Amino acid sequence: MTEPEWLDEHEGRMWRSWVRLNHELTTALNGQLARESGMSDADYAVLVPLSEAPDGVLRSRELRAQIFWDRSRLSHQIRRMEQRGLLHREPCPDDARSSMVHITASGRALIEAAAPGHVAAARRHVFDHLSDDDVATLTLIFERLLASTPTDAD
Amino acid sequence: MTEPEWLDEHEGRMWRSWVRLNHELTTALNGQLARESGMSDADYAVLVPLSEAPDGVLRSRELRAQIFWDRSRLSHQIRRMEQRGLLHREPCPDDARSSMVHITASGRALIEAAAPGHVAAARRHVFDHLSDDDVATLTLIFERLLASTPTDAD
DNA sequence: TCGCTGTTGTTGATGTGTCAGCAAAGCTAG
């Protein structure tokens, strides 16, 4: 509660375009993933760090930290993906509470087949329309906003 | 498919910060709405145009156009909101396929109570950290990207 | 050793978003 109480014309216009762009982009990119690879953006988010990890294994805790998810969301997602054979869990020797998440061969095959098309779609929808300066500016602003929204209250 | 096949360091950094920022912002703002007003962002999105419409009435079709939703999403949402008494539907005299969506008194009371807090949260999380130039730059870029993502294929 | 506290992952309930498919009504060319 720092200023007036409403958004002015410029702020409102930016806000609406941002909200709408986010929706259209996620719709477009999720649709592309679903059609071309039969996977969701959540599947993709989980498989990327797993495929890049040594031996394709990560503690649940470490996986969560890399993609900034909460426990519950990841747990549900892991269960669904395990049922489809994309990964499997094993007890963790160090800490009996934790579990190790392994990517399977079919999980690795899936993400490797999906990645190029997904990146291409991101290029088509976003980076083809941004200059280097745009990318630098957006990075600056996004990281500034991230720094001031530390998963806090309200 | 215009360039290499992967994102370079700058693009990847921007992409990750964007995705994460979107998630943190929507989480923060949805949580604020839920806690302070007991409503979802979807409720808010529907109630805003309704409360601003003459007599608090819109054809379903017009409501859809204003918030850029598809039929199914709006239909489900309207049904849930009608059950909670936030709005009600009536047959449309002009076109028997269509229906008129009316905001109720309690729907109007809810949105009017919720709006100031929601705008304040948007300020706290976003606009307090943006200069006028930032807002102008972001608007330019977002609208450019929107123009080149016309709800199309892939 | 015991008990307290924080952490880890899980579960069930609920609200939400998407998809495919549907029925009814409008529209238009013949």
Next chain:
DNA sequence: CTAGCTTTGCTGACACATCAACAACAGCGA
């Protein structure tokens, strides 16, 4: 008029996100 074709909204099934509550375990101090 009528035979397509489109538009409008609805529904059921499913995947996903969030929340509250839980059980098991780790760490630590008394």
